[in-house]
Amino acid sequence: MPELRKDPITGRWVIIATDRAKRPSDFVRDKVQIRGSGFCPFCAGNETKTPPEIMAYRNDGSRPNTPGWSLRVVPNKFPALGIEGSLNRQGEGLYDKMHGIGAHEVIIETPDHQQTLATLPVRKVEDVLWAYRDRIQDLKKDKRFRYILIFKNHGEAAGASLEHTHSQLIALPVVPMHVLEEVGGSREYYNYKERCIFCDINRQETEKGVRLISENQDFLAVCPFAPRFPFETWIIPKVHESAFEESQKHEFENLAVMLKDMLQRLDKVLDYPAYNYIVHTSPIQETSNDYYHWHMEIMPKLTKVAGFEWGTGFFINPTPPEESAHFLREAAIEAAAQS
Amino acid sequence: MPELRKDPITGRWVIIATDRAKRPSDFVRDKVQIRGSGFCPFCAGNETKTPPEIMAYRNDGSRPNTPGWSLRVVPNKFPALGIEGSLNRQGEGLYDKMHGIGAHEVIIETPDHQQTLATLPVRKVEDVLWAYRDRIQDLKKDKRFRYILIFKNHGEAAGASLEHTHSQLIALPVVPMHVLEEVGGSREYYNYKERCIFCDINRQETEKGVRLISENQDFLAVCPFAPRFPFETWIIPKVHESAFEESQKHEFENLAVMLKDMLQRLDKVLDYPAYNYIVHTSPIQETSNDYYHWHMEIMPKLTKVAGFEWGTGFFINPTPPEESAHFLREAAIEAAAQS
Numbered sequence: 001m002p003e004l005r006k007d008p009i010t011g012r013w014v015i016i017a018t019d020r021a022k023r024p025s026d027f028v029r030d031k032v033q034i035r036g037s038g039f040c041p042f043c044a045g046n047e048t049k050t051p052p053e054i055m056a057y058r059n060d061g062s063r064p065n066t067p068g069w070s071l072r073v074v075p076n077k078f079p080a081l082g083i084e085g086s087l088n089r090q091g092e093g094l095y096d097k098m099h100g101i102g103a104h105e106v107i108i109e110t111p112d113h114q115q116t117l118a119t120l121p122v123r124k125v126e127d128v129l130w131a132y133r134d135r136i137q138d139l140k141k142d143k144r145f146r147y148i149l150i151f152k153n154h155g156e157a158a159g160a161s162l163e164h165t166h167s168q169l170i171a172l173p174v175v176p177m178h179v180l181e182e183v184g185g186s187r188e189y190y191n192y193k194e195r196c197i198f199c200d201i202n203r204q205e206t207e208k209g210v211r212l213i214s215e216n217q218d219f220l221a222v223c224p225f226a227p228r229f230p231f232e233t234w235i236i237p238k239v240h241e242s243a244f245e246e247s248q249k250h251e252f253e254n255l256a257v258m259l260k261d262m263l264q265r266l267d268k269v270l271d272y273p274a275y276n277y278i279v280h281t282s283p284i285q286e287t288s289n290d291y292y293h294w295h296m297e298i299m300p301k302l303t304k305v306a307g308f309e310w311g312t313g314f315f316i317n318p319t320p321p322e323e324s325a326h327f328l329r330e331a332a333i334e335a336a337a338q339s
Numbered sequence: 340m341p342e343l344r345k346d347p348i349t350g351r352w353v354i355i356a357t358d359r360a361k362r363p364s365d366f367v368r369d370k371v372q373i374r375g376s377g378f379c380p381f382c383a384g385n386e387t388k389t390p391p392e393i394m395a396y397r398n399d400g401s402r403p404n405t406p407g408w409s410l411r412v413v414p415n416k417f418p419a420l421g422i423e424g425s426l427n428r429q430g431e432g433l434y435d436k437m438h439g440i441g442a443h444e445v446i447i448e449t450p451d452h453q454q455t456l457a458t459l460p461v462r463k464v465e466d467v468l469w470a471y472r473d474r475i476q477d478l479k480k481d482k483r484f485r486y487i488l489i490f491k492n493h494g495e496a497a498g499a500s501l502e503h504t505h506s507q508l509i510a511l512p513v514v515p516m517h518v519l520e521e522v523g524g525s526r527e528y529y530n531y532k533e534r535c536i537f538c539d540i541n542r543q544e545t546e547k548g549v550r551l552i553s554e555n556q557d558f559l560a561v562c563p564f565a566p567r568f569p570f571e572t573w574i575i576p577k578v579h580e581s582a583f584e585e586s587q588k589h590e591f592e593n594l595a596v597m598l599k600d601m602l603q604r605l606d607k608v609l610d611y612p613a614y615n616y617i618v619h620t621s622p623i624q625e626t627s628n629d630y631y632h633w634h635m636e637i638m639p640k641l642t643k644v645a646g647f648e649w650g651t652g653f654f655i656n657p658t659p660p661e662e663s664a665h666f667l668r669e670a671a672i673e674a675a676a677q678s
Contacts, residue, residue, distance in 0.1 A: 001421050001424065001438050001439055002419060002420055002421060002438075002439030003436055003437070003438065003439050004436060004437050004438070004439050004440075004512065004513060005434065005435070005436045006434070006435040006436065006513075008433055008434055008435070010516070011516070011519075012516045013511075013513040013515070013516075015419050015420065015439055016439070017419065017439075018439075020417075078359075080341060080354050080356065080655045081341055081354060082340050082341060085340065092564075093543045093547070094347055094536070094539050094540070094543055095344065095345070095347055095543075095564045095565070096344070096345040096347070097342055097343060097344045097345065098342070098343045099340050099341075099342065099343070100340055100341030100342050100343050100354055100355070100356075100357075101343075149651060149653070151651070159643055170653075172352075172653075173343065174343060174345075174352040176352070176651045176652050176653035177349070177350070177351045177352075177651070177652030177653065178651050178652035178653075179651065179652075180350075181652070197433070200433050201433070204432045204433060204434075208432070225431075225434045226434070278651060304498055312488060312490070312515045312516075312517050312518065312617060313515050313516030313517035313518075313520070314488070314509075314511075314515035314516065314517075316419045
């Protein structure tokens, strides 16, 4: 019998198919492979083919927009939003609109076209996280912005238009819908229980273990109770912290270890799937709070999305999270033995 | 300068790209074509290859599960939910779950494999709408259900697994997230204004005309102010009615005309795109109300969905609805001249 499960944070119900649960090999899809053919504007030596860099990590004293960097942040060449101007909020009859003001940046994670975030050394993955933090801290000073979205599209099927490994940042003058839902749901739970719902989830998942994939000193990796997608994976800080960018050094270190480990496991279990991940953190104007707990959500792109989910917010997930977690947990043991 | 627009019903903000607005020919995609090769369980003569029919329209007195039908409703052979049993709502620590009870049915719109809903005679399109209504009325008697979703996936890119034209129905013991958002938003607006927001939208769109595609005696077709997708099209009844299934005969007649017309225009302007449509109607337990207004939303599948939209509820639409409406309006004139 299939099961209907409710996401405790947003209240979203999801159908979890239990009878004919899909295993990793049941998903037909294209393996993400680096072809490396053709010109790439993100490769070392092509710095002039992107807009001038906003920031870069350079250990050799090299000049901006020249080779020598290990990580580079540049404006998106085709930004969804414009950085200059005022919001100019206005009505149009019963409608509301404003200028599309915002920042749209690209974090080029390495100069090496052949790497992915799963194959980069842990220290370099940590640099990517520091770059997220540095850019968030800088953009938070701009009083026009309400939310900063950090996300990664890996593989064409997940929406990546360039294969050279990169993340994106969008700073927005509004808070996105799902963030409002998550923060609102967490606030409601807090008002009722006087506890953070994510802290409660951490406790229950650690105790039960069936959806736990891995843990280290600072982080848990779990398959959530009511996932929208097969093999959806969340990385949650163990200690309550509402904002990603307020993390401590040891936390960035341990997050890098955990993130690389999870991406390696997904590659192993699902044979190099396309995926998206998103940093879920508090809106800028409520950075420090007791009710919301930042985390990362990783969503492998395995299922053909029947467009009706868009219109309904209603998801059918063919793989129970307990099974996803089992496969990912087992992969861990092998990975550890290899390294 | 791109524009941020707020959907007045749900409060969702959307980025509308205005600078490099995409025209119909800018979208690269596969044309939906009927191949008709191989065995099809929905074709006349193959009635025994589906589960036994729930209902059929037969004018020739033919027996159930034999040829002679013009429309057939059967249970989905691979249902997402089970029809037998009790909900058995229960907790699991801080989580909530219940048995996956529900109905999952397929409406086979014609025995003719070569037709689409856009090419069927208007009278047959009307039959499809009557079938939706008949099934809703029947399933509403089941007290376990809270919502009945009617939707259509057309073309493989939109999630259709069989090309023979069909719609689907899912009866659920819960109300889907987006329905809750729409109904909640409409209720809030009503509480504040004492007017239905959709009735207000109809007035403003009729007066302005820039997003209006077409109208007939009972329906308007518009591109909404803050669409998530290029060429997203809504069909809205002119007179307030909260539930699809309560429509009058002349309304089903005029909806059939409007729906066929819109699908023909989309085929013409976008060269036979894959699409989804969804009937947005009131939850079963609040069928008759003053604040929510049923309508249909048609979403052509034109853009590659960067998976991050899933995680954020944040959409970037490369075509302003005023331009989509313009193209669809112009197509109308030609279509009318041809028929």
